[in-house]
Amino acid sequence: DDQREEMTHAEILSILEGRKASLEEHHGVGLQTDVLERTVTMAARYLPKGALAERALSVLDLASARAKRTTERTLTARTVASVVSELSLVPEDRVLETDQARMLKLEALVAERLVGHEDAVSRISRVLRRNATGMCGNRPIGVFLLLGPTGVGKTETAKAVAECMFHSEHAMTRLDLSEYAEPHAVARLVGAPPGYIGHEAGGQLTSAVRKRPHQVILLDEIEKAHRDVLEAFLAVFDEGIMTDGRGVTVSFENTVIFLTSNLGADAGAQRSEARIGFGQRAESEDTGYASRVLESARAGLPPELWNRFDDVLVFPTLSRTAVTDITRKMVAKLGVRMRARQGIELSITEAAIQHVLDEGGFEPRYGARPVRRTLARLVEAELAE
Structure with a gap:
């Protein structure tokens, strides 16, 4: 129910603890607190539909029944993961993987x-x-x-992090902030107050995060948003x-937030286009370009917003x-x-790839x-003929 306030993980864990004795008696399987905690986390991350308390209780009941059938004396995280895997269609090993293990592979996966x-x-x-440790x-x-021009990988970065951390590139809410250029657009983010049109619908951002607490938030073209809209994010960046x-109150503590901007993207663009584009750029050229873009973006955004970013990254034009x-x-x-749909094996030569680039691809x-x-x-188009 969208109108109901979602409980915190601690509150839901308390509910599971309260049902622990009756579930143990019913299934004849022991339930330990660490497994109850993992159950809440897995249900929140991989089963985004419905109230989290109900999801977690349902998973715990199903997993306890499965443990009884396989004569486990105590419910294990792997049995819980097997149930969540079947319900979510996410492989069991990925469900079972801890945040720490995934973080160690983050760089390679992205x-x-x-x-x-x-x-x-x-x-x-x-x-x-660093931040995933709770610091x-x-x-x-x-x-x-x-920061950077169009097509260089800013959105792809957000999708890659969503897939790596939350197991799907679709674990992401994307908002085009050019559509939030008026001060009243704040109501679209958080929902209209009582008595106003649209109150029942809830906010585009707050409703999405309440339904799926573990996700990436992508805020495109922030320089086009009204200042009141940007200020609405200060509490998110500061206190989550x-x-x-x-x-x-909606918690953002399990989200990763990416903001994109084209501010300063044309800084040095003429210089980039003057080069033919083969091979690698000199490091000094990238550094100079990054400095110009940073200077332009910093001048164009409110200082109170700039100071709340964990990092500001410049994506140069692609070589x-x-x-x-x-x-x-x-x-x-x-x-x-093509192999899956038509049974056709596609192979392409290096010369053909360069031809694609020469004919408008680059x-x-x-x-x-x-x-x-x-x-x-x-x-x-040729293969379709």
Whole structure:
């Protein structure tokens, strides 16, 4: 029920503890507090629909019944994970994986999806590993500002982190803040107050986080949002909370927040386009570009907002080498789709990949976006004939 305030994990754990004796008696299986805690966490992360207390109790009941059938004397986290896996269709080993184990692999997992931004991936991973230990209190696990031109991987970064940390690139709420340019748009974020039209619907952001507490929040083009809208996020970045239109406090402590901006993206763009684009850029060129973008973005955003970011990262234009790697990944995905749908084996030569780039796939100003369009024109359309 969207109108009901979601309970905290501690409150739900208390409910499970209260039902522990009756469940133990009914199933004849022992229930330990650490397994109850894991049950709440797994239900919150992998079963986003419905009230969390009901989800956790249902999982605990099903897992206890399964443990009884397999003659376990005490319920184990693996048995709980097997139930959650079946309900969520997430592999059991991934459900069972601890945050600490996943964090150690974070850099490598994100790098599998993201090409050409090794330094950014490393910096994001360091912050997330540090904050996931609880050092940031109730704040979000990370708040990052991503700067740079279109098509260089800012959105892909958010998707990669969502997939790595929350096991699906769809574990993400994306808001285009260019649609929040008026002061009254705050009501769309948190929901209208009682007595106003739209009160029953709830806020676009607060409702999404209440339903799925573990997720990535992507706020695009923040420079286009009204200042009142930006100020509504200060409590989120500081204390990990936002109060919705009904006066209910929503926790953001299990979210990772990415904000994107094109401020300063054209700084040095002419210089980038003057180069042919082959090979790697000089490190000094990237450093100079980053400095100009940072200076421009800092001047364009309120200082109280800037000071609350865990890190600010500049994504430079992609080199031809990086776009070549991205094209190979896109071709590999296309091959998987064609094999599954039509039974066709797709192989493409290096010369053909360079041809895709020469025929419109490589435009430094637009990053990797032209690749998809050019592949569709030169490869997919031909195969469809």
